[in-house]
Amino acid sequence: MNTHPENNIEDPARASAFKAKRFALWLFIIASFMIFASLSSGFIVYTAGGIDKGIKIILPKAFITSTVVIIASSITVHMALLATRKGESMKRKILLALSVLLGLGFFASQFHAWQVLVEQGAFFINNNASQSFIYVFTGFHLVHIFAGIIVLLFAFFRPLNKYSLSQNVYNMELSAMFWHFLDILWIYIYVFLLLNQ
Template sequence: MAQVHQNTDRLNLAPKKFNMWIFLFTSFMLFMAFTSGFIVYAGGSKSHQLNLQLPRIFLYNTLVIVASSLTLFMASRAAKRLQFEKQRLFLWATIGLGVAFFVLQVFAWNELINMHAYLINPNASISFVYIMTGVHLLHILAGLVLLSISLRKSYRSTPQVMNIFSMDMSSIFWHFVDIVWIYLYVFLLLNQH
């Protein structure tokens, strides 16, 4: 373990992890701004409230993203135990679940459109749904890029410290995206009328 810590210091990885935390804090503040804006707008008038039932696909997305966090946890644990085949298997599963989340989100938007709930809408509460889930989907895409980098490093003869670091960065980001989705889903669920 001392060797890994020494290599981490030599490779100057701590500032990279700090930058990740700053980015996540900034993203957190962005989502808080969106939900605060929603609350202020929806609280202004009964006609401003979210007058629709969320598509059931949002629930499926929640289950998919929670499952993806579990598979990523398993991949990270396998990497730390030097079980690279398991790491790759669970990373592939996580990426597959991330892609499934993306596809399901597109279907959810299609379902909203079928309900005549459009992005450009006189009721901005509906627009907030698209904006919040759209920005979250951009974070999913970024997470898929990070996961793909971790997967690529697991196939190469990357030094173990870099493999673990890549897994840590991917895990921090992906679990953040997971928590944000659960927050958004519960928030929207509680605010639908």
């Protein structure tokens, strides 16, 4: 493991720059959560507009599959973080690859859910926009998942030996934090939709 002094995270200036970056990621998470918060309140305002509004269907089972898949991916990402801490780069690579696959699986599962919705007659282009909102929520979330998969791929292809251990751990912590956020965000969306179905 390369512990070149200029990459040493214990250097106070670098430590504070890292702290600032982690903080910036939190701020980004807040900003992106605001999108979903505003969609939720938009949904509530819209649905309160009339008794013919509302989801009015049973949500597809595929959403449960998605939930299981994304929770599993969160676990593998966390294990990848643990492996990074211990410097087990092979194990880390396998776990990250697994996480990316699970992320793609989540993608597929969500697409499948959309198909089920279409079969049920709950189209995106719909005079009951409460149903359109399901697509908007999941679509916005998928855009984030897409970004998350790119983040995981960056972590996967990161040339570990070019950086110090502490830098690698730090980098992996940020990636994991973002991925866990996507996981929690999905659970929020799913619970929100379930409560309104």
